[in-house]
């Protein structure tokens with residue numbers, strides 16, 4: 001019987017009480033750990049693990065970071081199942097989760113250092129949504145005593161940009177706050193577009209917050225570098241293309257009360273896909289790569 005705490009983890013991810021690709025990954029990892037802790041037999045462990053994986057993957061079906069995390073932590077267990085002693089198997093899963101959580105936090109710190117090298121003193125940067133990796137870059141840039149200003153989009157429909165603005169203001173970083181549709185208008189005033197991601201395809205394309213794609217297109221047209229920041233565990237086995245059906249739409253009510261526009265077909269995709277042709281650099285904890293090099297990295301390199 002799966003514990004109610006696993007259900008609670010999945011519910012928080014689904015309702016976006018836990019959000020942000022890295023936080024979702026760590027929460028899913030904790031959910032995997034909760035599902036096996038206290039199990040007393042192989043059968044119980046297998047059953048609990050399968051139920052937890054299903055619950056967690058259904059919580060945010062589009063989140064590649066979640067899909068990859070479940071794969072990294074449990075993908076090879078089927079093979080080991082037959083040979084490994086039950087209590088050893090349970091212990092291995094718990095240790096993997098704890099290492100994943102620790103390593104993923106270290107990765108964000110390394111991304112901060114690697115990304116801050118791309119920031120020049122006096123830069124104005126535009127960003128979208130809220131990314132813990134972007135904030136880490138800001139922290140490292142401040143430590144390097146480089147000045148910068150940031151244009152932040154509010155990021156409809158869930159307004160994650162407000163969280164970014166508050167965190168930058170708390171750090172004393174000058175913030176210009178705009179509606180998403182004003183990004184093109186202000187693109188002429190920035191030196192770099194820097195965004196987080198929920199997934200990186202082997203073809204170097206980016207699964208990220210809805211609105212990233214048009215911002216990257218405008219930046220490309222304005223010849224402004226498009227920099228994506230993501231841990232290697234977000235690199236997806238497979239290509240992500242514009243028509244990739246990975247994107248699972250969310251409720252219309254996040255956008256508007258349907259009763260206000262009766263009969264309208266309200267669509268609410270949480271992510272879009274930015275093709276590699278609109279991306280200049282991808283900052284990972286292992287260094288800065290070009291989108292063309294994305295196929296040399298896959299989630300499985302994480303934890304090794």
Ligand code: RI2
Nearest residue numbers: 019020021022131132133196197209
């Ligand atoms: P971290 C967000 O998803 C966006 O896709 C954003 O690009 C990414 O997570 C940032 O992830 P949502 O959970 O850099 O706000 O924080 O829908 O890992």
